[in-house]
Amino acid sequence: MKKIGILTGGGDCPGLNAVIRAITKTAIGIYGIEIIGFIDGFKGLVENHYRELNFKSVSGIGHTGGTILGTSNRDNPFNYLVSAMGEEPVFADKSAQAVKNINDSGCDGLIVIGGDGTLNIAQRFHEMGVKIIGVPKTIDNDLMATDVTFGFNTAVNTASDALDKLHTTAESHHRVMILEVMGRYAGWIALHAGISGGADVILIPEIPYSLDKIIDKIRFRYRNDKKFSIIVVAEGAAPQGGKMEIQKLVPTSHDPIRLGGIGRKVGQDIEEKTGIETRVTVLGHLQRGGQPIPYDRILSSRYGSAAVDAFVNKEFGTMVSLQGPSIKTVPLTAAIKDIKKVPTDSEIIKTGRAIGISFGD
Numbered sequence: 001m002k003k004i005g006i007l008t009g010g011g012d013c014p015g016l017n018a019v020i021r022a023i024t025k026t027a028i029g030i031y032g033i034e035i036i037g038f039i040d041g042f043k044g045l046v047e048n049h050y051r052e053l054n055f056k057s058v059s060g061i062g063h064t065g066g067t068i069l070g071t072s073n074r075d076n077p078f079n080y081l082v083s084a085m086g087e088e089p090v091f092a093d094k095s096a097q098a099v100k101n102i103n104d105s106g107c108d109g110l111i112v113i114g115g116d117g118t119l120n121i122a123q124r125f126h127e128m129g130v131k132i133i134g135v136p137k138t139i140d141n142d143l144m145a146t147d148v149t150f151g152f153n154t155a156v157n158t159a160s161d162a163l164d165k166l167h168t169t170a171e172s173h174h175r176v177m178i179l180e181v182m183g184r185y186a187g188w189i190a191l192h193a194g195i196s197g198g199a200d201v202i203l204i205p206e207i208p209y210s211l212d213k214i215i216d217k218i219r220f221r222y223r224n225d226k227k228f229s230i231i232v233v234a235e236g237a238a239p240q241g242g243k244m245e246i247q248k249l250v251p252t253s254h255d256p257i258r259l260g261g262i263g264r265k266v267g268q269d270i271e272e273k274t275g276i277e278t279r280v281t282v283l284g285h286l287q288r289g290g291q292p293i294p295y296d297r298i299l300s301s302r303y304g305s306a307a308v309d310a311f312v313n314k315e316f317g318t319m320v321s322l323q324g325p326s327i328k329t330v331p332l333t334a335a336i337k338d339i340k341k342v343p344t345d346s347e348i349i350k351t352g353r354a355i356g357i358s359f360g361d
């Protein structure tokens with residue numbers, strides 16, 4: 001083995017640079033294998049755009065946010081945008097070109113760092129015979145077959161910090177303060193941040209909510225001299241029998257779907273029904289940006305280093321995975337077969353209920 005290509009795909013995520021650094025240092029330092037990084041995720045693979053990575057280029061990046069390679073969550077080589085000029089955008093299968101570029105660059109295969117969308121594409125390349133190892137990334141923590149994805153705990157830290165700050169205004173002004181957080185179709189960020197940040201109500205996609213139950217909780221607190229309430233709502237949450245809130249996109253947008261708006265809806269509904277002043281904060285991309293917390297720097301370093309070991313051990317078609325205290329490998333297919341949602345009978349939900357949090361049900 002002489003050379004491995006790497007790429008970061010999907011949304012940016014705290015810890016990506018620590019993974020890139022660990023892969024590069026392990027590959028060169030332990031195995032004498034060269035590393036090249038494809039630019040902007042799979043786009044660089046199709047366009048044959050890459051750069052060499054070495055000790056110098058990964059020096060001093062372990063604590064930084066974003067990805068020095070750039071990323072994209074739009075460019076699927078199997079359905080690649082080749083022209084956006086006409087009325088209808090034109091897509092084509094560019095996977096053969098991508099495989100040719102891997103071979104022409106002298107790479108033995110790829111380490112792909114991404115969430116479910118990126119690793120689905122990685123699996124398709126594996127089925128075409130490309131040697132692939134995956135690394136589980138996403139703030140949403142919704143990948144199967146690993147205890148946790150890197151980036152998640154930094155996002156929880158950011159959301160929990162936001163809740164601490166919102167408490168100040170909530171208490172001082174006797175308001176209901178709502179924080180809308182990311183997480184797509186899973187409630188992990190809302191659940192963990194809500195428990196850590198002392199939320200009174202947590203709304204997650206896995207537990208459809210009733211407005212009346214939320215209001216019961218707010219009124220109960222008022223009666224007990226708590227004239228403020230804190231609500232965390234996951235962007236994918238929805239009322240019982242209702243739908244998720246989806247943002248209106250401009251016609252030229254390549255986004256399939258953009259979640260968002262449920263915080264405002266819940267806020268308006270509460271204010272209308274109770275007359276209590278209710279304010280909404282949408283945390284958005286602050287959850288993805290900035291420095292990874294130490295936990296994620298360490299986890300990313302472990303994942304990156306283990307991914308190179310797995311490549312050298314020829315465990316192709318697998319993803320590195322945290323299982324208890326150890327990093328192991330699992331088939332990519334196990335990681336992407338479904339979205340990992342919050343089990344509604346889990347210990348952490350029980351804990352939330354035990355400490356008085358309402359899930360709106």
Ligand code: F6P
Pocket residue numbers: 011073115138139140182183184235258259288
């Ligand atoms: O998957 C990570 C994530 O931040 C989700 O929580 C969110 O729904 C989505 O990406 C937003 O993506 P974009 O930045 O492309 O709008």
